[in-house]
Amino acid sequence: MDINALIRERRSIRKYQDRDVPQSVLAKILEDAMWAPSAINRQNWQILVVKGEQKEKLVDIIANVNKYYKPLLEKMFPEKIANITLQYFRNMGGAPVVLLVYVPKIPVEIRPDMSSMVRFHSEHDRVISFISAAALIQNILLLAAAQGLGTCWMTAPKYVEDQINDLMGIDDLELVSAIPIGYPDQKPPAPPRKGNKIRWIGF
Numbered sequence: 001m002d003i004n005a006l007i008r009e010r011r012s013i014r015k016y017q018d019r020d021v022p023q024s025v026l027a028k029i030l031e032d033a034m035w036a037p038s039a040i041n042r043q044n045w046q047i048l049v050v051k052g053e054q055k056e057k058l059v060d061i062i063a064n065v066n067k068y069y070k071p072l073l074e075k076m077f078p079e080k081i082a083n084i085t086l087q088y089f090r091n092m093g094g095a096p097v098v099l100l101v102y103v104p105k106i107p108v109e110i111r112p113d114m115s116s117m118v119r120f121h122s123e124h125d126r127v128i129s130f131i132s133a134a135a136l137i138q139n140i141l142l143l144a145a146a147q148g149l150g151t152c153w154m155t156a157p158k159y160v161e162d163q164i165n166d167l168m169g170i171d172d173l174e175l176v177s178a179i180p181i182g183y184p185d186q187k188p189p190a191p192p193r194k195g196n197k198i199r200w201i202g203f
């Protein structure tokens with residue numbers, strides 16, 4: 001599939017087959033994904049690939065996100081869509097593997113009276129680490145889709161990050177996102193894209 005079609009056809013998958021993903025397939029996806037650009041070429045991401053008993057414990061922790069996310073989802077989406085997402089949080093769609101993407105934990109102080117220069121200076125390292133990790137994650141999503149695998153980029157688990165980090169024995173990293181990965185058991189329609197996002201200047 002050409003890259004344009006791959007980008008358009010990748011979907012967030014919230015229901016997975018009860019089927020293992022070979023470690024070699026995961027390793028190849030992650031190694032290729034790490035050719036993502038990274039600010040100052042730091043590549044300071046860490047990826048935890050979690051399956052088995054630890055994955056079950058992780059999923060149980062993430063199920064607690066429901067109570068924090070419900071009011072937000074109910075405000076933003078029609079009831080049916082909010083319920084599908086809340087149901088998905090209960091077991092992450094049965095995905096056999098969950099990836100956790102981390103960056104170094106960097107303390108940041110932001111106050112409303114800061115100029116943008118002072119603010120950027122304060123949050124520089126955290127911002128560039130997060131943006132770089134996002135490039136890595138998009139690569140993972142696309143490479144997985146190219147292998148017939150489904151994924152769902154998730155930041156909601158950050159609500160329960162402390163419990164996740166305790167389980168994983170992590171104290172010096174910050175969670176960027178969790179990504180369930182597995183063979184899809186659904187073919188969701190593409191949510192429509194919004195127009196009016198590009199301004200052509202000087203054309």
Ligand SMILES: Cc1cc2nc3c(=O)[nH]c(=O)nc-3n(C[C@H](O)[C@H](O)[C@H](O)COP(=O)(O)O)c2cc1C
Pocket residue numbers: 010011012013085088152153154155156157190191
């Ligand atoms: C930064 C980011 C965070 C997201 N967090 C969640 C999440 O916590 N839970 C979830 O179900 N989907 C999450 N998504 C997936 C979006 O809901 C999804 O990408 C969007 O609805 C468009 O659907 P598509 O990915 O199928 O094109 C996230 C996506 C991004 C980029």
